[in-house]
Amino acid sequence: MTHVSIKSLTKTWPGAAKPSLDRLSLEIPSGELTALLGPSGCGKTTTMKMIAGLLVPTAGDVTFDGRSILKDKPEDRGVVMVFQNYLLFPYMSVADNIGFGLKMRKVPKAEIAARVADMLALVKLPDLGRRRPSELSGGQQQRVALARALIVRPKVLLLDEPLSNLDAHLRFEMRDLIRSLQRELGITTIFVTHDQEEAVVLADRVALILDGSLRQYDKADVFYKRPADEAVARFFGGHNFVPGRSEGGVFHSGLGALNLPEDARAGPGKLTFRPESVKIGAANENTVTARLIDRIYLGTQTRLRLVAGDVDIEAVLSPDLVEGLEIGADVPICLPRQSLWVLE
Amino acid sequence: MGPDPFAMRAFRILTGVLLIVWLVLPLVPLAIWSFARGWRFPDLLPQEWSLKAWSYALSDTSGVVDSLGLTIGISLGVTVLSILVGVPAGRALGLYQFRGKQAVELMILAPTIVPGIAVALGIHSVFIALGLTNTIPGVMLVHLVPTLPYMVLVMAGIFANFDPSYEAQARSLGAGPVQTFWYITLPAILPGIIVGGMFAFLVSWSQYILTLLIGGGRVVTLPLLLFNFAASGRNDITGAIGMIYILPGLLILLVTARHLSGQNGAVGGFGRL
Numbered sequence: 132m133t134h135v136s137i138k139s140l141t142k143t144w145p146g147a148a149k150p151s152l153d154r155l156s157l158e159i160p161s162g163e164l165t166a167l168l169g170p171s172g173c174g175k176t177t178t179m180k181m182i183a184g185l186l187v188p189t190a191g192d193v194t195f196d197g198r199s200i201l202k203d204k205p206e207d208r209g210v211v212m213v214f215q216n217y218l219l220f221p222y223m224s225v226a227d228n229i230g231f232g233l234k235m236r237k238v239p240k241a242e243i244a245a246r247v248a249d250m251l252a253l254v255k256l257p258d259l260g261r262r263r264p265s266e267l268s269g270g271q272q273q274r275v276a277l278a279r280a281l282i283v284r285p286k287v288l289l290l291d292e293p294l295s296n297l298d299a300h301l302r303f304e305m306r307d308l309i310r311s312l313q314r315e316l317g318i319t320t321i322f323v324t325h326d327q328e329e330a331v332v333l334a335d336r337v338a339l340i341l342d343g344s345l346r347q348y349d350k351a352d353v354f355y356k357r358p359a360d361e362a363v364a365r366f367f368g369g370h371n372f373v374p375g376r377s378e379g380g381v382f383h384s385g386l387g388a389l390n391l392p393e394d395a396r397a398g399p400g401k402l403t404f405r406p407e408s409v410k411i412g413a414a415n416e417n418t419v420t421a422r423l424i425d426r427i428y429l430g431t432q433t434r435l436r437l438v439a440g441d442v443d444i445e446a447v448l449s450p451d452l453v454e455g456l457e458i459g460a461d462v463p464i465c466l467p468r469q470s471l472w473v474l475e
Numbered sequence: 476m477g478p479d480p481f482a483m484r485a486f487r488i489l490t491g492v493l494l495i496v497w498l499v500l501p502l503v504p505l506a507i508w509s510f511a512r513g514w515r516f517p518d519l520l521p522q523e524w525s526l527k528a529w530s531y532a533l534s535d536t537s538g539v540v541d542s543l544g545l546t547i548g549i550s551l552g553v554t555v556l557s558i559l560v561g562v563p564a565g566r567a568l569g570l571y572q573f574r575g576k577q578a579v580e581l582m583i584l585a586p587t588i589v590p591g592i593a594v595a596l597g598i599h600s601v602f603i604a605l606g607l608t609n610t611i612p613g614v615m616l617v618h619l620v621p622t623l624p625y626m627v628l629v630m631a632g633i634f635a636n637f638d639p640s641y642e643a644q645a646r647s648l649g650a651g652p653v654q655t656f657w658y659i660t661l662p663a664i665l666p667g668i669i670v671g672g673m674f675a676f677l678v679s680w681s682q683y684i685l686t687l688l689i690g691g692g693r694v695v696t697l698p699l700l701l702f703n704f705a706a707s708g709r710n711d712i713t714g715a716i717g718m719i720y721i722l723p724g725l726l727i728l729l730v731t732a733r734h735l736s737g738q739n740g741a742v743g744g745f746g747r748l
Contacts, residue, residue, distance in 0.1 A: 185643045205646040218644040222662040231658070232648040283649055 133195045133286040133319045135159040140191035142177050152177050153344045164313050166334035167323040174343045175323040179289045183212040209286035217276040219264035226260035232283035250278040270301045290322035294329045364403050370445040373402040377473045385442040389417045390468045401474045408470035409446035413463040421464050508714030528711035546696040550679040553618040557626040557675035565630020583627050586620045595688045609691040617689045622675040633667030673727050
């Protein structure tokens with residue numbers, strides 16, 4: 132169990148005008164699974180490599196349980212990184228790959244064999260120890276890479292885009308495997324991804340990094356309900372941003388006066404709400420009449436484009452709820468109070 | 476569609492025949508000479524056979540055995556030095572981008588373009604000042620001039636196909652720098668070291684001018700000895716020494732012929748020669 136603190140971690144490449152990672156600070160509680168989320172090139176892989184000791188930071192510090200690890204060599208940190216393309220050693224069998232870390236630690240051969248067998252069972256590949264990595268499927272290779280990392284019982288496990296190379300049906304299987312192994316072994320785990328869905332399904336907490344700096348660090352659902360700013364909301368698929376003014380728990384805008392939740396900020400700002408939270412039909416409060424402009428059928432849901440006054444609204448609903456609606460018709464919609472949020 | 480198997484087969488037989496015509500046939504008269512007592516025009520074969528040339532060549536008085544030992548020692552030493560210099564240099568050229576990289580590549584290739592004697596004369600005056608002329612270490616150092624281009628280019632080709640992330644992965648799993656090299660890097664680059672090392676050995680083995688100039692006649696390797704006997708008109712002894720001289724090349728060719736197909740990454744670097 133290791134508590135990881137990242138303090139003002141900064142990386143500026145020689146010759147670069149601005150840092151590729153700018154004063155990132157994060158507290159990662161012991162035993163939690165944390166996602167570093169952001170578009171490619173936002174500095175998340177750089178962060179991971181600095182924790183692993185594969186890159187030297189320009190400034191800042193990383194501590195494990197209060198002790199700085201930046202001066203430790205990569206092999207002495209107790210950090211294992213699993214790369215996106217798995218990097219199984221092609222000249223070794225699967226069993227030798229998994230046992231590699233123990234062999235480097237001079238663990239006796241018999242013990243290595245026993246622990247490798249345990250690991251193979253744990254990642255559900257019991258009979259594949261003698262195979263070569265090239266004979267395995269992508270999902271199997273990832274399990275081997277995971278087993279190879281976990282066998283050395285790292286203090287901190289780093290995963291680089293752990294689900295992105297997998298087919299859709301394998302992703303959930305691997306997600307469950309990573310979650311259960313991580314819970315069982317209680318290893319503090321950090322993974323990076325550019326895919327908000329991957330971050331949400333896998334992580335306890337998500338740190339969103341945009342343009343090299345931390346924008347929001349919260350439990351996954353908070354990013355949907357209470358985004359920190361418009362860029363965060365947009366990254367998580369937000370479409371509805373209505374300029375106006377918040378006063379006395381009411382938001383005044385092109386949509387009229389809408390009641391806000393108690394914790395909404397006051398003053399001028401932008402009203403936002405999830406496309407999924409829009410409801411069809413009038414209610415006791417926050418009802419708006421909007422004209423249906425377009426509808427896109429997406430199989431399990433239907434996406435609607437509406438206009439109320441001069442405000443564009445996007446809504447996502449279950450297809451059977453919007454069956455009778457015709458394009459061009461005026462539709463009463465409700466924006467539930469608890470789904471509203473005011474941004475700066 | 477892959478290549479036509481019949482055409483491939485025909486091509487392979489053709490290259491095999493050409494290899495024999497060019498490499499083996501010229502050696503046949505040499506081999507016959509080494510067992511001949513006298514062989515005069517226009518006879519197809521010698522009038523008399525004898526093992527005299529061989530017994531002389533292998534005796535103490537001819538100096539062939541000593542020279543063979545010396546030549547093997549020098550060539551092995553040059554091979555080791557070439558690997559020690561060529562592996563890091565090939566890594567730098569194959570893996571990293573840096574300012575002046577093309578200039579460095581050109582300088583490494585230069586000895587294969589500039590005539591050896593010109594290089595050797597320049598080095599000679601430097602080696603006199605350093606006291607390296609007429610010494611075995613001096614000869615070994617000057618042999619590096621023609622061997623390094625091969626070694627470096629082979630290793631650059633190998634490293635261009637090597638992903639250094641494997642080393643990072645090994646470090647992350649707890650391997651130190653030495654362990655990482657031994658278990659991860661070395662297996663990946665070993666084909667290049669073997670091919671480049673054999674080239675270095677053969678190039679050093681066949682040096683004549685450089686050995687003569689820097690060794691000053693004191694360091695008598697097999698090619699020098701061979702040349703002495705050839706110049707003195709002893710065709711039978713020349714033939715015997717010549718047979719001994721081509722032995723390592725033949726052995727290496729037999730061992731590696733299968734791997735020198737051009738599909739091998741180690742040979743890919745030669746595309747740049």
